[in-house]
């Protein structure tokens with residue numbers, strides 16, 4: 001599918017969180033609307049494709065709107081949003097991003113996320129979570145390193161399985177190996193890094209997979225499309241090609257029982273470092 005790239009300006013860039021994100025942070029931030037990884041493996045079951053406010057009737061993966069004034073609007077509104085968060089006795093915490101990837105390939109050309117990180121160095125939030133499927137995060141190591149000195153910063157790298165391919169589905173945004181290597185580089189630099197196995201896909205060798213994560217990251221978060229995709233019983237995901245592909249690899253993987261089994265294995269290998277669901281995303285580990 002071809003992708004239409006457009007440039008746009010926005011009036012708001014910090015969205016006050018609701019629903020699943022409420023426990024995790026006070027604000028979400030999307031440098032782009034749409035996601036160029038919509039045509040990759042994670043895009044097949046991506047929950048955002050069900051949000052008509054984002055898609056406006058367009059196919060997921062067919063558009064990317066570049067928010068060219070994101071950093072300027074951040075600087076104009078961050079103080080107001082910080083006061084709002086502090087009035088509720090909460091840290092001014094930003095989740096970047098929940099409806100796009102901050103390091104889509106086009107970030108190299110437009111540098112919107114990079115400009116936002118620079119803006120955060122001018123007016124720092126209390127906490128920042130950078131969530132990505134991409135090795136492109138390595139292009140902003142300098143900004144991340146400097147931000148880490150002044151705020152509570154955490155990087156989440158999505159690695160949903162040890163399979164690089166599920167039959168019939170497109171390849172991932174980056175290989176499992178490259179994402180694990182990205183985690184290692186960040187960890188080596190002293191940046192707290194968590195692997196998000198969310199949504200949990202079939203895992204061929206769970207022990208080896210979590211041993212690799214244990215070496216590469218500080219923690220892991222596990223979530224399943226049942227309970228995690230914003231619909232009753234994971235009905236949204238059941239309607240996508242992801243469900244069938246998961247079932248064909250391992251029929252048990254489309255049940256919530258599978259999540260329990262995988263959490264148990266992860267906790268044996270990474271005791272005290274395993275989070276589950278939204279509380280895991282919020283930083284709670286067991």
Ligand code: SF4
Pocket residue numbers: 035036037038039042043046047048098099100101133
């Ligand atoms: S990177 Fe994230 S937002 Fe983009 S398609 Fe994948 S899951 Fe969806």
